[in-house]
Amino acid sequence: MANCMKNILKVTGLLAGVTLGVWASTKLTADVKVRDIKPYFKKRSPYVFAHRGGMGLRPEHTRLAFDKASEFKVEGFEIDIRLTKDEEIVVFHDAYVDRTSNGSGKVSNLTLDDLRELDFGYHFTDVEGNHPYRGDAKAKIVTLRELLEEYPDKLINIDIKDDPETYAGSLMPSLLFRLITELGVMDRVLVTSFYDAQIKQFNLYADNTIALGAGVDQVSKAYFLHKLGFGHMYLADADTFQIPVEYNGIHLDTKKFIEYLTSLNIAVGYWNINKMDKMDELIQKGAHTIVTDYPDISYHLMKERY
Numbered sequence: 001m002a003n004c005m006k007n008i009l010k011v012t013g014l015l016a017g018v019t020l021g022v023w024a025s026t027k028l029t030a031d032v033k034v035r036d037i038k039p040y041f042k043k044r045s046p047y048v049f050a051h052r053g054g055m056g057l058r059p060e061h062t063r064l065a066f067d068k069a070s071e072f073k074v075e076g077f078e079i080d081i082r083l084t085k086d087e088e089i090v091v092f093h094d095a096y097v098d099r100t101s102n103g104s105g106k107v108s109n110l111t112l113d114d115l116r117e118l119d120f121g122y123h124f125t126d127v128e129g130n131h132p133y134r135g136d137a138k139a140k141i142v143t144l145r146e147l148l149e150e151y152p153d154k155l156i157n158i159d160i161k162d163d164p165e166t167y168a169g170s171l172m173p174s175l176l177f178r179l180i181t182e183l184g185v186m187d188r189v190l191v192t193s194f195y196d197a198q199i200k201q202f203n204l205y206a207d208n209t210i211a212l213g214a215g216v217d218q219v220s221k222a223y224f225l226h227k228l229g230f231g232h233m234y235l236a237d238a239d240t241f242q243i244p245v246e247y248n249g250i251h252l253d254t255k256k257f258i259e260y261l262t263s264l265n266i267a268v269g270y271w272n273i274n275k276m277d278k279m280d281e282l283i284q285k286g287a288h289t290i291v292t293d294y295p296d297i298s299y300h301l302m303k304e305r306y
Helices: 002-029 063-071 112-116 144-150 167-183 196-206 216-227 255-263 276-285 295-305
Strands: 047-051 076-083 089-091 155-160 189-192 240-243 267-270 289-292
Touching: 047 063, 047 155, 047 295, 063 144, 076 144, 076 167, 089 144, 089 167, 144 155, 144 167, 155 167, 155 196, 167 196, 189 196, 189 240, 196 216, 216 240, 216 255, 240 289, 255 267, 276 289, 276 295, 289 295
Parallel strands: 047 076, 047 289, 076 155, 155 189, 240 267, 267 289
Antiparallel strands: 076 089
């Protein structure tokens, strides 16, 4: 047993020595690259974004939501986009319209005209269980073009939802870049996706001229390199991390992680933060962006403390 323990200690010491050697070598040779700060991030922080326009207060992704959130002085909107059958980019989260409208079907199988016929306030309920926005003229589908043109003072955080392996997903990056450049809103938009492949494909067109978010793979890589002491080896491909506070038991809201990302000029944003105390805690730790379903709560926090 004694010999066994000695052997284990020797192996452990050897591994520690190798790890230390690798760390020292990479630390000396690593060329830590800090991102240039895009115009999108040059306003005074913290930013507050209304999630899907503020889905806790009004039907998500409708003018009702965007108008209401604007009353609470948010810096912008966090939105999702999908492609219709006739290749129009609409502001919408789900693959299907069933959850939020009085219709059914897949967005990519419906035309824009089909979507305009639907009531996207149909299922929204208030705190008393009523449906106050059924049939409202502003509870209609919104195209990305319309959103960008009708809310010119707002920053727009765009999340590509269509899978890159689908037909709609394969077209989205090029169509999105074309629309952004046509409208001249390069400094007002941030493009991100859970699919790292969509971000990379979009950036083939944008060539780092438009602010980018990080996909799941990028966040995982940065977190574990930082946690293992090899953060100096991470090469940032994103201008911001839009992340949850916790994922699969891993806390992503530590002050050290926020400081690490900030040192690389990566703006750290958290979603969906709906409690005032948590918003305040994250801002105090150095969070750049708060994404919330309830812009009224963030408004009172910012007014009282910032």
